[in-house]
Amino acid sequence: MENAELDMKSKELKPVDDILFKIDEYVDSCGSLPFTNKKSVDPDELHELVDKIRLSMPGEMKRAKEVDSQKATIVSDANKEADGIIEAAKQQADAILRQAKAEADKLVSEQEIVTRANDYARDQVQRANDEAAEIIDQAREKEKAIRAAMVENINSSLSQAAAVLQKNLDSVNSTMEAISKIAE
Numbered sequence: 418m419e420n421a422e423l424d425m426k427s428k429e430l431k432p433v434d435d436i437l438f439k440i441d442e443y444v445d446s447c448g449s450l451p452f453t454n455k456k457s458v459d460p461d462e463l464h465e466l467v468d469k470i471r472l473s474m475p476g477e478m479k480r481a482k483e484v485d486s487q488k489a490t491i492v493s494d495a496n497k498e499a500d501g502i503i504e505a506a507k508q509q510a511d512a513i514l515r516q517a518k519a520e521a522d523k524l525v526s527e528q529e530i531v532t533r534a535n536d537y538a539r540d541q542v543q544r545a546n547d548e549a550a551e552i553i554d555q556a557r558e559k560e561k562a563i564r565a566a567m568v569e570n571i572n573s574s575l576s577q578a579a580a581v582l583q584k585n586l587d588s589v590n591s592t593m594e595a596i597s598k599i600a601e
Contacts, residue, residue, distance in 0.1 A: 432473040433585055440466045440592055444599060456599050463596055470589055484574040491567045499560035506556055510549030517541030 443466065447456040517538050 433470055433588070436466055436469045436473065437588060437592060440596075444595070455601070458596075458599055460600075467589075467592070467596075470592075480578060484571065484578055488567075488571045491571065492564070495560065495563040495567055498563065499556060502556035502559065503553055506549055506552035509552065510545050513545035513548065514542060517545060 440463070443462060444456055444458065447458045449456055520534070520537065520541070
């Protein structure tokens with residue numbers, strides 16, 4: 418992952434980290450009950466900090482939804498590009514065929530010229546068909562590569578988003594467990 422992406426993710430997580438740090442500081446600053454390791458906490462203060470964490474979480478969820486919505490755009494763009502490449506290959510093949518036919522039509526006067534023209538036209542048509550098939554195959558391979566790269570990129574982004582969300586959820590759960598232990 419690039420440094421810019423890491424910086425962006427750490428900025429997105431900063432509010433949650435700050436609130437968790439405040440919870441730690443708050444618990445550390447609370448008075449201890451005599452003869453125990455337990456702390457006396459103000460539930461309203463603790464609930465307020467937990468609510469702030471909840472309010473920070475939708476940003477992470479929104480980011481995950483944006484990545485998912487980009488998936489359709491990327492697939493659509495890849496399909497459009499592949500269709501454009503295939504259409505260009507067909508047009509190029511048609512142009513070559515028209516050129517070959519035009520050249521063959523010019524050579525119609527005598528039998529030997531006609532025979533040569535027919536041979537030449539067949540060669541040109543075969544060459545055009547071969548080139549068209551090669552261009553279409555290349556376009557399809559490029560489309561497959563684009564789709565594979567797109568899917569890999571989307572899966573990577575979604576995995577990263579899921580990891581961030583899971584980390585935040587684990588952190589919240591851990592905090593809630595710690596709070597529950599404190600209240601005991």
